[in-house]
Amino acid sequence: MTVVREAFGARLSRAVARRGPLCAGVDPHPELLRAWGLTPDARGLETFALSATEALAEHVAILKPQSAFFEAYGSKGVAVLERVLEHARQAGTLVLLDVKRGDIGSTMVAYAQAYLGDGSPLAADAITVSPYLGFGALEPALTLAEATGRGVFVLARTSNPEGESLQRADSGGRTVAQSVVDEAAARNAGVEPLGGVGLVVGATIEPGGLDLTGLNGPILAPGFGAQGAEATDLAPLFGDSLPNVLAASSRGLLRQGPDPAALRAAVLRTQDELKHVLR
Numbered sequence: 274m275t276v277v278r279e280a281f282g283a284r285l286s287r288a289v290a291r292r293g294p295l296c297a298g299v300d301p302h303p304e305l306l307r308a309w310g311l312t313p314d315a316r317g318l319e320t321f322a323l324s325a326t327e328a329l330a331e332h333v334a335i336l337k338p339q340s341a342f343f344e345a346y347g348s349k350g351v352a353v354l355e356r357v358l359e360h361a362r363q364a365g366t367l368v369l370l371d372v373k374r375g376d377i378g379s380t381m382v383a384y385a386q387a388y389l390g391d392g393s394p395l396a397a398d399a400i401t402v403s404p405y406l407g408f409g410a411l412e413p414a415l416t417l418a419e420a421t422g423r424g425v426f427v428l429a430r431t432s433n434p435e436g437e438s439l440q441r442a443d444s445g446g447r448t449v450a451q452s453v454v455d456e457a458a459a460r461n462a463g464v465e466p467l468g469g470v471g472l473v474v475g476a477t478i479e480p481g482g483l484d485l486t487g488l489n490g491p492i493l494a495p496g497f498g499a500q501g502a503e504a505t506d507l508a509p510l511f512g513d514s515l516p517n518v519l520a521a522s523s524r525g526l527l528r529q530g531p532d533p534a535a536l537r538a539a540v541l542r543t544q545d546e547l548k549h550v551l552r
């Protein structure tokens with residue numbers, strides 16, 4: 274049964290208005306577990322991920338657990354991820370599950386059901402998807418997300434240097450990345466206050482080369498913090514689209530733990546920096 278839920282764009286806009294545009298990543302790297310005095314095993318993962326979620330969730334609009342760090346511990350790790358999703362829900366935070374899925378359409382149906390289907394144990398408010406098997410192959414995820422009030426964030430220009438040669442390649446007079454932007458913009462046209470098809474554009478990339486003006490959707494900007502991007506990089510990069518940007522940071526925040534007060538202080542500090550830039 275599909276639960277009728279308000280559209281993702283509306284839910285996200287409200288959350289950002291209330292808590293600011295920071296997306297806190299929950300990336301349980303083994304070295305972070307060790308730095309928190311935990312063993313890099315399923316038990317350490319559980320303590321790390323649940324403590325981080327508890328400390329961060331109430332203070333940010335959206336939380337982004339990175340699935341791979343949970344999958345690495347097999348079924349026990351996935352069970353912890355399910356608990357993170359539940360905890361975040363209870364804290365009233367939206368969850369963007371970072372799984373970067375993208376497959377042929379018939380398989381995409383199954384991925385969509387797993388992460389965007391009502392009643393699925395791993396259902397989140399939104400997921401990251403890769404369009405590099407073709408934007409059209411994402412259709413099952415886009416359709417189910419829209420039907421269930423969920424969102425997707427499509428990789429356009431990623432924060433890693435290796436992405437550039439593929440994403441900036443020419444695709445009939447525009448870059449491949451721009452073609453992804455244009456497809457997402459077409460899906461979001463006319464939706465108020467914001468469409469549910471977001472993009473991922475790394476905060477580390479050079480400004481220019483991507484026209485985001487017609488997107489009418491959220492833009493996740495990872496690379497903030499540990500990968501070197503700073504709040505002051507956002508305005509030159511995103512220009513008029515700045516109000517739709519979610520700055521994402523994982524290790525930059527998590528390295529401040531395990532003290533919950535220190536984690537919260539890092540969130541508040543980062544939100545303050547963003548506030549100055551985004552106004």
Ligand SMILES: O=C(O)c1cc(=O)[nH]c(=O)n1[C@@H]1O[C@H](COP(=O)(O)O)[C@@H](O)[C@H]1O
Nearest residue numbers: 339401431432473475495499500522523524
């Ligand atoms: O989709 C993502 O979240 C993502 C896209 C991208 O282009 N670059 C990128 O770093 N990410 C993710 O964002 C997070 C960045 O982590 P930190 O570098 O620790 O802040 C990781 O979970 C990455 O997988």
